[in-house]
Amino acid sequence: MNKALQIDFNNMLQENVPCGITREEIAAAKARIPEIHRGVEAKRRENTWRDLPFNQDKIVADIQKEAKRINDNYENFVVFGIGGSALGSKALFTALKHIRYNELPREKRGGARFYVLDNIDPDSINGLLDIIDPAKTVFHVITKSGNTVETVTQFMVALDLIKNRIGEHYTDNIILTTDKENGNIKRIADEHGFKAFVVPDGVGGRFSVLCPVGLVSAAVLNIDIAALLKGAGDMDKICSNPNLEENPAYMYAMLYYLAMKKGINISVMMPYADALLNTAEWYAQLWAESLGKKFGLDGSIVHAGQTPVRAVGVTDQHSQVQLYTEGPADKIICFIEVANFRTQLTIPHAPIDMHEASYLYGQTFNKLIASELRGTEYAVTQGGKMNMRITLNELDAYAYGALLFFLEMATAACGEFLQIDAFDQPGVEAGKIATYALMGREGYEEKAAELSAQAEKDAAFVYSF
Numbered sequence: 504m505n506k507a508l509q510i511d512f513n514n515m516l517q518e519n520v521p522c523g524i525t526r527e528e529i530a531a532a533k534a535r536i537p538e539i540h541r542g543v544e545a546k547r548r549e550n551t552w553r554d555l556p557f558n559q560d561k562i563v564a565d566i567q568k569e570a571k572r573i574n575d576n577y578e579n580f581v582v583f584g585i586g587g588s589a590l591g592s593k594a595l596f597t598a599l600k601h602i603r604y605n606e607l608p609r610e611k612r613g614g615a616r617f618y619v620l621d622n623i624d625p626d627s628i629n630g631l632l633d634i635i636d637p638a639k640t641v642f643h644v645i646t647k648s649g650n651t652v653e654t655v656t657q658f659m660v661a662l663d664l665i666k667n668r669i670g671e672h673y674t675d676n677i678i679l680t681t682d683k684e685n686g687n688i689k690r691i692a693d694e695h696g697f698k699a700f701v702v703p704d705g706v707g708g709r710f711s712v713l714c715p716v717g718l719v720s721a722a723v724l725n726i727d728i729a730a731l732l733k734g735a736g737d738m739d740k741i742c743s744n745p746n747l748e749e750n751p752a753y754m755y756a757m758l759y760y761l762a763m764k765k766g767i768n769i770s771v772m773m774p775y776a777d778a779l780l781n782t783a784e785w786y787a788q789l790w791a792e793s794l795g796k797k798f799g800l801d802g803s804i805v806h807a808g809q810t811p812v813r814a815v816g817v818t819d820q821h822s823q824v825q826l827y828t829e830g831p832a833d834k835i836i837c838f839i840e841v842a843n844f845r846t847q848l849t850i851p852h853a854p855i856d857m858h859e860a861s862y863l864y865g866q867t868f869n870k871l872i873a874s875e876l877r878g879t880e881y882a883v884t885q886g887g888k889m890n891m892r893i894t895l896n897e898l899d900a901y902a903y904g905a906l907l908f909f910l911e912m913a914t915a916a917c918g919e920f921l922q923i924d925a926f927d928q929p930g931v932e933a934g935k936i937a938t939y940a941l942m943g944r945e946g947y948e949e950k951a952a953e954l955s956a957q958a959e960k961d962a963a964f965v966y967s968f
């Protein structure tokens with residue numbers, strides 16, 4: 504790997520922050536690395552997301568063909584999905600494309616405008632429909648299970664708009680990505696002849712960004728998919744190394760695990776680049792849904808997990824950093840730095856007298872943001888809070904693929920340290936079932952009765968104005 508990425512864990516250590524990890528704790532946990540490695544590698548067969556950087560040449564060719572059809576014929580591309588079926592597309596879009604992509608003229612964009620709708624807020628749905636012409640839009644409906652109520656209802660919106668307006672050729676405007684055989688959406692794709700891509704078996708939603716779930720968006724956006732997958736593949740090789748000293752995912756997993764054991768229950772991801780805020784959002788699902796578990800693998804109650812927080816530098820220096828430096832030692836802050844932004848921007852000489860600020864004249868915003876990162880890192884370390892830094896030499900497709908894969912590998916390894924199943928999400932089911940009941944779905948009558956039998960609210964604790 505050509506130093507696309509550097510990961511510095513120094514400020515996780517007790518010698519730099521009092522609440523940090525001691526060398527003795529590291530030595531003791533290191534003894535578990537062979538077991539962790541066996542666990543991670545043993546799951547390789549079922550966790551086929553590990554193979555995504557290597558096995559998709561044919562699928563990518565088909566995706567590129569479809570992306571060309573879309574970009575040649577349509578003005579807008581809309582992703583309908585939620586959780587892992589949307590966050591990867593959002594993260595790729597903002598990380599690797601122009602920050603005002605949709606506002607650029609078509610010739611500068613080189614493709615359709617790009618939108619991701621990952622909510623069912625009626626105002627958001629309507630807001631999008633207000634600005635796009637459905638006839639000039641392709642909707643990409645993504646749901647691995649094929650049953651997610653939010654995505655299924657969005658699909659209904661697209662169908663309603665498109666079928667009623669376009670009639671016979673309506674299937675041209677909708678593409679689907681779902682499981683190869685299960686769920687509603689698969690049946691509909693087969694019966695109506697929609698173009699459909701498959702979420703491969705063994706690829707869970709939050710680990711799916713490098714399969715058609717994220718790659719269709721990448722292709723429509725003209726992102727260099729080969730470089731993205733190469734970065735991920737190179738990182739897979741690095742993170743397949745059984746030696747802790749050479750495997751950054753194992754080090755990340757181990758230090759975060761040791762921190763959790765000390766009650767450090769918050770994981771802040773704070774990129775110093777607006778382009779990476781959605782990556783912090785993507786990581787939030789990865790880390791929260793994978794590690795937040797009630798039961799351990801042996802059936803014992805563990806209530807594992809760490810709450811992810813998204814922040815962005817420098818913006819959140821002026822809202823959250825006060826808490827990070829002086830508040831409780833209950834969090835790890837992972838700074839992400841971009842060493843070389845796409846733009847080099849000079850701070851101009853002011854044409855009026857601003858002599859107190861004149862030291863800034865002729866310097867660059869690049870140096871300013873880098874200095875603010877180092878300054879905040881210093882302040883947080885002085886404040887005694889664990890922190891670490893990931894530096895991307897450049898925010899390009901190669902480095903970005905490596906970053907995403909690194910975080911996936913670290914999550915998988917941390918699941919091994921915690922001895923939980925990092926690949927299920929049983930805790931999300933209860934809310935889904937209650938929603939079905941409240942929406943009157945057949946078969947959920949008992950749950951509906953249970954919900955309506957809930958104790959009355961104590962009016963003393965309800966304030967209405």
Ligand SMILES: O=P(O)(O)OC[C@H]1O[C@](O)(CO)[C@@H](O)[C@@H]1O
Nearest residue numbers: 586587588646647648651708931
């Ligand atoms: O792709 P699907 O099946 O619609 O699921 C969307 C998201 O919902 C979850 O299953 C949680 O409810 C996530 O794990 C997943 O990423």
